Amino acid sequence: MAQIKKILGSSIAELLNQSSVIESLQKVHLFKNFTHKKYEILSEKIGIEKFKNGEIVITQGEEGDKFYILKTGKIDIHVNKNYIRTLNENEYFGERALFFQEPRSATAIANGDIELFYLSKENFSLIIEGTLKEYLMNRLYLQDNTIELKDLNYIKSLGTGNYGQVSLVQSKKTKYFYAVKSLGKKQIDCEQLHTNIELERAILLQIDHPFIVKLVKTLKDSQHIYFLMEHIRGKELFDTIREIGILNKYQTQFYGASMMLAVEYLHEKKFIYRDIKPENILTLENVNKIIHYNRDTLS
Numbered sequence: 649m650a651q652i653k654k655i656l657g658s659s660i661a662e663l664l665n666q667s668s669v670i671e672s673l674q675k676v677h678l679f680k681n682f683t684h685k686k687y688e689i690l691s692e693k694i695g696i697e698k699f700k701n702g703e704i705v706i707t708q709g710e711e712g713d714k715f716y717i718l719k720t721g722k723i724d725i726h727v728n729k730n731y732i733r734t735l736n737e738n739e740y741f742g743e744r745a746l747f748f749q750e751p752r753s754a755t756a757i758a759n760g761d762i763e764l765f766y767l768s769k770e771n772f773s774l775i776i777e778g779t780l781k782e783y784l785m786n787r788l789y790l791q792d793n794t795i796e797l798k799d800l801n802y803i804k805s806l807g808t809g810n811y812g813q814v815s816l817v818q819s820k821k822t823k824y825f826y827a828v829k830s831l832g833k834k835q836i837d838c839e840q841l842h843t844n845i846e847l848e849r850a851i852l853l854q855i856d857h858p859f860i861v862k863l864v865k866t867l868k869d870s871q872h873i874y875f876l877m878e879h880i881r882g883k884e885l886f887d888t889i890r891e892i893g894i895l896n897k898y899q900t901q902f903y904g905a906s907m908m909l910a911v912e913y914l915h916e917k918k919f920i921y922r923d924i925k926p927e928n929i930l931t932l933e934n935v936n937k938i939i940h941y942n943r944d945t946l947s
Contacts, residue, residue: 695772712745721762797853829875859910
């Protein structure tokens with residue numbers, strides 16, 4: 649056994665444990681494009697914590713020193729004692745306090761018995777760098793639950809659908825752009841859309857994936873309900889195909905693989921999306937930046 653350890657550099661038990669950790673980390677979409685070498689480095693830096701049902705993982709207002717990834721179970725997020733959303737397996741939290749050196753912005757409570765991966769502040773800085781850091785910073789704007797209607801400036805209309813209008817707005821404070829879908833309360837009442845909208849909201853709040861438009865929060869006033877969403881600066885895939893013409897092999901692989909990753913994520917969460925068509929797929933203007941991000945994480 650000592651000879652085997654000398655040859656392999658680790659015991660068989662250690663190698664099996666590392667292999668198990670890497671297998672779990674490969675399910676986290678944040679690390680999807682890591683090389684095996686980078687997974688090995690990550691597995692050596694990462695720790696594991698367990699919490700019982702109802703135990704508090706982090707508390708709003710406290711100093712943050714860890715970045716968490718949910719390995720098994722569910723976690724409920726609360727802000728000012730108000731329930732915000734539920735995180736599921738392979739989702740992550742805690743990065744805001746590490747990036748901005750500020751107190752925790754929310755409280756995380758175990759919903760059932762859970763197991764977490766964590767990175768210390770020091771190791772977080774070593775692993776999360778370059779375009780991966782830029783991606784995470786961008787996602788923080790999409791997790792800002794403090795935004796209210798009064799904090800937004802209307803920019804222009806982006807389009808009108810069967811159930812409302814979509815507008816481009818900008819945060820007065822951060823200058824970050826969002827899309828807002830507004831739905832008239834009278835139409836909701838008239839067409840009995842309450843269940844549909846509640847279901848849409850509940851599902852979107854559980855979704856956090858690079859290739860799926862993210863819901864930040866819902867808002868309302870006396871006449872409308874608003875979905876504050878991630879703004880995708882680009883156009884429908886339908887228009888992109890009309891502009892390009894018949895897609896070549898590599899374009900087909902790129903768009904097809906992007907959609908498959910999104911569908912795979914939804915299926916892992918037991919959601920089925922039954923309306924996939926070019927009109928419902930958005931393509932970014934900065935596709936080169938996405939490709940650069942994917943290549944970057946391969947190093």
